[in-house]
Amino acid sequence: MSLQDSPEQSELDAGALPDDRYRLTHSSQIGTVLRDLAWQKCILNVRARTAHEMVTSVLHVDPASRTFVFDWCSTEPERQALLASNENAFSASLRGVPVNFMIGTPEITQYKGGPAFSAPFPEKLYHFQRRRHFRARTLVTKGYVCTIKMSDGTALKLDIADLSLSGVGLRSKTVDATQLPVGTTISGVHLDFGALGKLDLSVQVVGHWLAGRDDSAIHHFGCAFSNLDGRMENFLQRLVFALELASRG
Structure with missing residues (x-):
């Protein structure tokens, strides 16, 4: 875990399924x-x-x-x-x-x-409804990636859409809800934000929704972090702030 390689510097969406409420x-x-x-x-x-x-x-x-x-x-x-x-x-x-x-x-x-x-x-x-924590979206051009190691040894790769202190939003054209069912808790999740830092933690899938149709459809997953310690929360605060600054150019 690092933020620009310095130990001192070292939420689609954690979301909900689109429905009439939103x-x-x-x-x-x-x-x-x-x-x-x-x-x-x-x-x-x-x-x-x-x-x-x-x-x-x-x-x-x-x-x-x-x-x-x-x-x-x-x-x-x-x-x-x-x-x-x-x-x-x-x-x-x-x-x-x-x-x-x-x-x-x-x-x-x-x-x-x-x-x-x-x-x-x-x-x-x-x-969508307001979340407990501010969510910083990532630019699609940055290519931040989440790698999930499954129990059968396979690895799923998804794009990181956003990040907050309580969760991460992921998206993929190939990974669907049959592979990451809502309610599933997964350990061995690796979030790679390039030069800004990398995280290894556990998440629970709390939401899934589909945007688009046919070959252009994108699966969005909302994931909540599990059992964060104080050091990880401090790092997440700095990472969310860095992502927000980057998105504003």
């Missing part, structure tokens, strides 16, 4: 969340139906026309993937609370003299 369908409610994402300058992860992933941010929200504007892609392949997809899944963390929604194919527009995308409000938006 689903917003009224345009005024959806607009409020989108405006909050813009105001907080939140980073949004976007996954196209073609499995291309990118990051963006909400630039402007127009409640009257029920449309919002989001930032231009950083590369041409990302732009092409976004415009070729009729299902683009967005996920973000708003004050530590997961937000998820899906839109169709956006339109190209101009915003403050530069290219951007415009889209109607999503028909539904999931705004």
Whole structure:
């Protein structure tokens, strides 16, 4: 366990299954969340139906026309993937609370003299309940990985989506709920955050949900930490703070 190799420096989501408790369908409610994402300058992860992933941010929200504007892609392949997809899944963390929604194919527009995308409000938006601890999301470009050693000797690898003092959010295209059933407690879990540090601990799977369909579907798992000691909690605090700083650029 290390944070940038110094002993002194040495929560999708720990989450819930999407259901009616967290689903917003009224345009005024959806607009409020989108405006909050813009105001907080939140980073949004976007996954196209073609499995291309990118990051963006909400630039402007127009409640009257029920449309919002989001930032231009950083590369041409990302732009092409976004415009070729009729299902683009967005996920973000708003004050530590997961937000998820899906839109169709956006339109190209101009915003403050530069290219951007415009889209109607999503028909539904999931705004999950607040957790006990702040959750720092990871950027998809960082490639942080969780390795889980199973009892039969096999190893499962999942992407780390977010981290809090109480749990970690994982996602995978190949690992599903049959391999990690909700309620399962697993020891021998290795979290690799690259230069920021590595952790070995035990977790319990407390939630699973599926985003997208067919070949582009992503399994999200919420995992709660088991039996943390004080030293591990102190390290987690510094790691969550470091991840939040990194996500804000």
